[in-house]
Amino acid sequence: MDAEENYASFLEKVKRTIYIDNMSPAATDSVVKAAFNQFGNVLSVHFIPNYLDPKNVPQAALVEMETPKQAEDIIAEMEVYPFMILGMPRPVRARPAKLEMFGDRPRKPGRRILCQWINSKNPDFEVAQKIKNLVKTHAAEASFLLMEQLKEEEKLAAQQNETLKANYRKFELIDGVNEDGTAKQLAHYYNMRTSDS
Known part of the structure; x- marks a missing residue:
């Protein structure tokens, strides 16, 4: 190609x-x-x-x-x-x-890129230094926010896991009541009809 x-x-x-x-x-x-x-x-x-x-x-x-x-x-x-x-x-x-x-993008046919170092006497050097310092500040802020976000997500995942376990325990309890005949005894005691009667 x-x-x-x-x-x-x-x-x-x-x-x-x-x-x-x-x-x-x-x-x-x-x-x-x-x-x-x-x-x-x-x-x-x-x-x-x-x-x-x-x-x-x-x-x-x-x-x-x-x-x-x-x-x-x-x-x-x-x-x-x-x-x-x-x-x-x-x-x-x-x-x-x-x-x-795209980091893997192909070079556009006919395109040329020229790079050069900026001398400290160049007027653009001060602008480049400001940008460099701004990027460092932004990186520190982004890192802090990311760590806080990860902590919040781990906390939420733990809460969801606990809720899931509690719901599963409730399900097992209800299932156990049906299996050992307690539900039928309670239905008979309170004069209620069960689904299978």
């Missing part, structure tokens, strides 16, 4: 891919696939690394669908309904993917 065809194929891939962000750090490849397979066939899920966070926990992903129509339907659906991950609604946003989001 020559460069032109390779780039055209990549552009088609971009059209059927959606970008989702604000995901739970607990979301996995299988969780995201299960959520989006209800809209169509998911071809691939690529998590975008968060390079500003020391633990590199992804909170965004590129989800490639089988057709551009499926991608459009997901974007429209997520504007109306909350996205559920592990039984919890998440403020996940979906948008069409852009060329720049």
